[in-house]
Amino acid sequence: MEDQDDRIRRRAHEIWKQEGSPEGREYSHxxxxxxxxxxxxxxxxxxxxxxxAQLNRSF
Structure with a gap:
């Protein structure tokens, strides 16, 4: 399983790229x-x- 910090880092990088790679927005991203x-x-x-819950109802 992927580490949560790695997932956050990857998503923050995607956001940064989508916004045109602005400087100084690391924390916001x-x-x-x-x-x-x-x-x-x-x-x-x-x-x-x-x-x-659905499985438990079937028993």
Whole structure:
């Protein structure tokens, strides 16, 4: 599994490139990337919990 900091770093770099590679926005890009990765992770956990609940109902 990929380290969360690596995922954030990669996403921050993507954001930086999308914005035209501006200087001095590293922290802003990191915060935005971190928020996006956390949201992705939360959605994955929610989906997993939903699947487990569905499995439990079938028993």
């Amino acid at each position: 990191w915060l935005r990337a971190r928020a996006e990765i956390r949201e992705e992770d939360a959605n994955t956990i929610t989906q997993d919990l939903y699947r487990v």
